Amino acid sequence: MISLWGDMNRRGQVVVALALLLLLVAPLGATRYVLSVLTLILYFVYVGQAWNLMMGYAGQLSLGHALYVGLGGYVSAALWVHFGIGPWLGVFPAVAVAAAFGAAIGWLGFRFGIEGVYFALLTIAFAEFTRIGFDHIGFVGGAGGLFIPYEEQRLGQWWNLRGSQLFFYYLAFALAAAAVLLTALLARSRLGYQWIAIREDETAARALGIDVFRAKLKAVLISSSMTAIGGVFYAFYYNSLFPAQLFDMGRSIELILGPIVGGTGTVFGPVVGAFILTPLGEILISVTEHLGINAPGAKAVFFGLTLMTIIYLVPTGVWPWLSRKLGLARRRP
Amino acid sequence: MLAVRDLDVFYGDAQALDRVSFDVDEGSIVAIVGANGAGKTSLIRTIAGMIRPAHGGITFRGAEIAGWPSHRVCNLGIGQVAEGRQIFPSLTVGENLEMGALLPRAREKRQQQLDRVFAMFPILEERLKQTAGTLSGGEQQMLAIGRCLMGVPDLVMFDEPSLGLAPAIVQEVLRTIRELNREGLTCVLVEQNVAMSLKLANRAYVLENGRITLSGTGEELLADDRVRQAYLGM
Numbered sequence: 001m002i003s004l005w006g007d008m009n010r011r012g013q014v015v016v017a018l019a020l021l022l023l024l025v026a027p028l029g030a031t032r033y034v035l036s037v038l039t040l041i042l043y044f045v046y047v048g049q050a051w052n053l054m055m056g057y058a059g060q061l062s063l064g065h066a067l068y069v070g071l072g073g074y075v076s077a078a079l080w081v082h083f084g085i086g087p088w089l090g091v092f093p094a095v096a097v098a099a100a101f102g103a104a105i106g107w108l109g110f111r112f113g114i115e116g117v118y119f120a121l122l123t124i125a126f127a128e129f130t131r132i133g134f135d136h137i138g139f140v141g142g143a144g145g146l147f148i149p150y151e152e153q154r155l156g157q158w159w160n161l162r163g164s165q166l167f168f169y170y171l172a173f174a175l176a177a178a179a180v181l182l183t184a185l186l187a188r189s190r191l192g193y194q195w196i197a198i199r200e201d202e203t204a205a206r207a208l209g210i211d212v213f214r215a216k217l218k219a220v221l222i223s224s225s226m227t228a229i230g231g232v233f234y235a236f237y238y239n240s241l242f243p244a245q246l247f248d249m250g251r252s253i254e255l256i257l258g259p260i261v262g263g264t265g266t267v268f269g270p271v272v273g274a275f276i277l278t279p280l281g282e283i284l285i286s287v288t289e290h291l292g293i294n295a296p297g298a299k300a301v302f303f304g305l306t307l308m309t310i311i312y313l314v315p316t317g318v319w320p321w322l323s324r325k326l327g328l329a330r331r332r333p
Numbered sequence: 334m335l336a337v338r339d340l341d342v343f344y345g346d347a348q349a350l351d352r353v354s355f356d357v358d359e360g361s362i363v364a365i366v367g368a369n370g371a372g373k374t375s376l377i378r379t380i381a382g383m384i385r386p387a388h389g390g391i392t393f394r395g396a397e398i399a400g401w402p403s404h405r406v407c408n409l410g411i412g413q414v415a416e417g418r419q420i421f422p423s424l425t426v427g428e429n430l431e432m433g434a435l436l437p438r439a440r441e442k443r444q445q446q447l448d449r450v451f452a453m454f455p456i457l458e459e460r461l462k463q464t465a466g467t468l469s470g471g472e473q474q475m476l477a478i479g480r481c482l483m484g485v486p487d488l489v490m491f492d493e494p495s496l497g498l499a500p501a502i503v504q505e506v507l508r509t510i511r512e513l514n515r516e517g518l519t520c521v522l523v524e525q526n527v528a529m530s531l532k533l534a535n536r537a538y539v540l541e542n543g544r545i546t547l548s549g550t551g552e553e554l555l556a557d558d559r560v561r562q563a564y565l566g567m
Contacts, residue, residue, distance in 0.1 A: 190435055193428075193431055193432060193435055194435055196421075196424070196428075196432075197421065197432045197435070200421040200423065200424060201419060201421060203383075203415075203419065204415065204419035204420075204421065205432075206383055206403045206404070207381065207383065207403065207407075207413055207415050207419060208407065208432055208433055208435065208436075208480070208481075208484065209403060209404045209406075209407025209408055209412075209435070209436045209484060210404060210435055211402070211404040212404075
């Protein structure tokens with residue numbers, strides 16, 4: 001934390017402090033709708049940051065992170081629905097299951113030298129298999145979905161994640177802030193340096209005596225565990241889980257767009273990315289509605305065009321460009 | 334210090350090293366010379382634990398290290414300056430050096446080694462915040478050597494340190510190697526540049542098609558007719 005703060009110049013510190021303050025007091029002036037959008041943004045900051053650790057720092061491309069969201073969500077929701085085990089406790093098995101899947105993918109990929117796009121294919125395969133598998137697990141509702149019932153007497157039991165929109169907003173805020181802090185700490189740690197060396201040149205990293213297999217495995221374990229916590233949040237925020245929705249490839253893509261647009265391998269890239277993309281999606285919905293364009297996919301077309309424009313203008317991400325323009329950070333690690 | 338015995342290395346069916354044996358005494362400079370494709374880089378990578386030998390032994394200070402993973406070999410004190418330098422071009426000079434000090438054995442001596450590297454290559458301290466890709470070829474070679482020294486090695490294997498450098502810079506790199514050797518570092522120098530490495534070496538081996546065909550002191554090989562004909566063009 002000290003290193004993160006110390007790495008920023010005065011102007012950067014002011015901007016970050018102001019942003020934090022704004023987010024903390026935002027619920028005072030925000031409508032329920034705005035608050036829900038902000039909650040969604042912060043959720044994407046969190047899961048985007050988890051993915052960023054693995055791709056942006058360790059250089060391992062996962063296109064199946066929806067797997068960990070889904071597993072985290074399903075495990076915690078099933079424990080709550082069937083056994084009454086609250087999410088504060090259920091989060092541990094949820095993380096354990098997701099980490100076990102992460103370990104399996106990592107072990108297979110890294111032990112047998114499956115790299116780059118082939119590793120990405122492996123992550124997609126696992127997510128897809130799991131999706132199909134969950135379609136047939138009756139215990140969690142199969143393709144028909146798993147629902148966390150609305151119970152009047154539990155309303156306001158924030159410790160069971162049965163809180164209000166306001167509660168979920170602050171929970172998402174805490175998660176996002178913690179993820180940013182963790183990334184900043186890891187980026188400056190020995191492990192972070194090992195990741196960066198591997199990302200830059202794996203052969204060189206091995207020649208320097210870095211235990212590449214171990215460092216990459218740690219990246220998958222940390223990333224999948226973090227993402228699973230996001231899944232727990234998702235489950236109790238939306239109260240309904242469908243395999244086709246949770247494990248879908250589109251979900252994995254949606255999760256990684258923020259860090260890519262914001263800038264991978266940076267601490268604030270995923271934050272900036274989420275704050276651009278989620279509102280953009282919302283704006284496009286209302287604009288297309290307003291214009292009366294009801295053609296299916298109209299929003300997706302505009303969204304895609306905007307993405308292409310951003311990537312074309314700032315290929316390394318918005319944050320590195322923005323921080324340079326505003327003179328915020330010294331240099332990215 | 335290092336003893337290699339009957340090393341066989343294969344890439345699929347192709348044999349890269351064939352019964353290679355050689356010794357490196359503590360404090361010496363050993364040159365392994367040979368043409369392109371003779372197996373020099375394979376030899377270094379096998380000793381470093383990046384390639385598994387099919388057969389043979391590698392003993393370093395009494396430990397049998399053949400087949401060990403590279404991170405364990407490195408942590409014993411065997412460093413390498415790889416062919417083509419393998420610096421991280423988009424990271425800064427400082428970050429590159431930092432990467433060399435990630436070994437467990439180097440952790441506590443980080444600052445001390447950093448001072449040593451800066452004393453040896455003042456240019457690296459000047460360029461500390463510059464991205465490594467913007468350095469000149471010679472400076473990049475200095476950085477690669479400096480980064481290797483950050484791991485506090487006792488033996489360093491230099492793979493073609495003269496590759497792609499101007500003659501004046503090559504001389505500077507060789508002076509550096511001699512200087513490091515004088516400070517106690519054992520050096521294995523693998524080179525295509527036969528004349529200059531034989532002049533530098535206490536002991537030298539000629540590697541041809543994966544086999545050691547000649548060995549002797551540097552001076553002996555410099556005077557050998559076969560070496561003069563095949564490698565020195567005399």
